[in-house]
Amino acid sequence: MIRPLSNSLNCEKCLLARLPGMFRLPKSFYDRQGGRFRSTTPAEDRYIVLSAKRNSHTTAQQVANQFLAASGKQISRKTVARRLRGGGLYARRPVVCVPLTRQHRTARLQWCREHHNWTEQDWACVLFSDESRFSLSSDCRRQLIWRESGTAYRPENIQEKDRYPTYSIMVWAGIMINDRTRIHVVGNGTMTNQRYIDEVLLPHVSLFRGAVGDKFVFMDDSATCHRTLAVQDCLDSEGIQRLVWPARSPDLNPIENVWDALGRQVAGRNYPSTNKNTLIRALTEEWDKLPQQLLDNVVESMVRRVECCITLHGGHIPY
Secondary structure, eight states: OHHHHHHHHTOOHHHHHHHHHHTOOOHHHHHSOSSOOOSSOHHHHHHHHHHHHHOTTOOHHHHHHHHHHHHSOOOOHHHHHHHHHHTTOOOOOOOOOOOOOHHHHHHHHHHHHHTTTOOHHHHTTEEEEEEEEEESSOOTTTOOOOOOTTOTTSGGGOOOOOSSOOOEEEEEEEEETTEEOOOEEEOSSOOOHHHHIIIIIIIIIHHHHHHHOTTOEEEOOOOGGGSSHHHHHHHHHTTOEEEOOOSSOGGGOTHHHHHHHHHHHHHTSSSOOOSHHHHHHHHHHHHHHSOHHHHHHHHHTHHHHHHHHHHTTTOOOOO
16 A cells, blocks of 8 residues: 555655654654543642541631632642542541540540440449430431532422521430330439439339349449439439539440431331320330340440540540
């Protein structure tokens, strides 16, 4: 094919043979994937990721502004989000925990060291108790929906919720290995020390003390109504041994995980609660239906919780 072409063009065959190589693009051109060129270099990508890691509460727009000030190059917040995802960083809701001072951390660490040698058999004798409040309005931050992009404000994708608080009730309950108390509704007001004695300690905790025997230990937190002389006198008269509990330590209490499970079950009912009576009925029914294995699992996690708190020097633990 080259010979006829060289004759017609009146040029050397070797020149025609070299033409394809003279216009061939470099190999990097063929290796490049499709799409437009990246607006940032790999070094700039690392800078963007490092900026977000230094301050996890910064927004994508703030990172873009910092990048503009440092490099003089303007990028969008969407570009920042893509670079952060490429670096393994994703926007998520932060975990909400109670504030801990240095004194709180020290007390938690000391308590965990004192109970580091407790075995699962020791924790099996403890009745973990707590109060919790449940509202008629479900937790919108807990509930997620599946929707298409750009349909956030369609009626079926909106969950209406008043900004002012709706009706709520306080309940008390206790859990231990192989058993649980009935859920008790604290009606018409807040818990006082006398109500705590009359409605919780005598009708509920004393029964467990009699069933378990001398090894029984009762756990409650440091709420004001729990720590009065009248409450302590009642515990002493009933022969109930109380477990000293560090302040600001809901993450150490396994019943907190049970409250979370109960809230999900109530929120997932086919017919949401619309008034006080239906909310109480839902809480009671769902409490009784919680599998005992769930309760046993969270109580058995006490050994790991204590070890984790020691490792974190009294800080927040992921439970």
